[in-house]
Amino acid sequence: AGSDNDVTPRCIYRVEGNLRQCIELASRNALERAQAALESTGAGVFARELPSEFNEAEACLDIILSRDIAANHGADRERAGDQLNPKLRDLVDRGRKVSDEQYASAIDRARHYRASLVRLLDDDAIILAPATDGVAPPIGIEGTGSPRLQGLYTLTALPAPAVPFGYSQGPPGGVRTLSHPGPAVPRRSGPRRTPRQRERKPPGGNATRR
Numbered sequence: 001a002g003s004d005n006d007v008t009p010r011c012i013y014r015v016e017g018n019l020r021q022c023i024e025l026a027s028r029n030a031l032e033r034a035q036a037a038l039e040s041t042g043a044g045v046f047a048r049e050l051p052s053e054f055n056e057a058e059a060c061l062d063i064i065l066s067r068d069i070a071a072n073h074g075a076d077r078e079r080a081g082d083q084l085n086p087k088l089r090d091l092v093d094r095g096r097k098v099s100d101e102q103y104a105s106a107i108d109r110a111r112h113y114r115a116s117l118v119r120l121l122d123d124d125a126i127i128l129a130p131a132t133d134g135v136a137p138p139i140g141i142e143g144t145g146s147p148r149l150q151g152l153y154t155l156t157a158l159p160a161p162a163v164p165f166g167y168s169q170g171p172p173g174g175v176r177t178l179s180h181p182g183p184a185v186p187r188r189s190g191p192r193r194t195p196r197q198r199e200r201k202p203p204g205g206n207a208t209r210r
Contacts, residue, residue: 010124012038013048015178017129018055019148027130027149030165030173034128037165045128048120057113058148061155063098063106070095114156121180129153131162131174153178 014035016023023031035045069091070077076084077092084092121127130149153160153176160178 010044011122012043012045012126012128013120014045014128015048015050017050017149017152019058022148023130026173027132027175030175031128031130034163034165034175038128048127051116053116054113054152056109057152057155060106060109060113061151062094063102064110064155066091066095067098067103068095070098110155113152114158117156117158117178118180121178125180127176127178129160129176129178131176150176 012035014031016031039045069088070093073084073088073092074096077089081089117127132147132149147154150160150162158178158181160176162174162176164174
């Protein structure tokens with residue numbers, strides 16, 4: 001029996017998703033270490049496949065991301081396109097081709113994916129997943145590595161922190177844990193305060209901004 005301070009989840013689903021072929025040895029080893037550590041506490045870890053509809057999640061994220069980037073950086077593309085990173089230029093160009101109907105459909109699908117994952121995660125269950133393809137590459141123009149394996153959790157906007165879990169010939173390998181978002185927080189009623197109204201005066205001092 002667990003103590004009152006026991007926070008071990010009742011159920012842990014190990015999810016590798018439809019991009020499991022992208023999981024490199026370092027990330028797979030981190031998953032194995034994390035699963036062994038969780039099982040040593042008495043938690044049950046079970047492999048779980050996501051429905052086939054999730055196979056389109058990567059394309060859905062690309063539609064939303066490219067359209068939003070085009071909306072925010074289109075002017076930069078026109079003004080100084082030759083100075084932009086080629087990847088950013090490509091995102092802007094792809095996003096400009098996304099129609100309003102395609103964008104709205106992708107937003108609806110993202111909400112559906114989120115609802116599907118929330119149904120899987122009751123208040124006492126988590127998902128264990130690879131954080132990235134592998135360890136981060138050396139610092140350079142290519143950035144910190146591929147974001148593909150974290151795309152689903154970015155798309156669904158669920159709590160999904162990445163946790164380092166052991167080293168693999170250099171940088172640490174990591175895992176991602178996904179939990180239930182909890183109850184919705186009621187929106188605060190009343191008008192928004194202006195920056196000046198947000199200033200507060202501490203006792204005996206000058207106004208400070210939060």
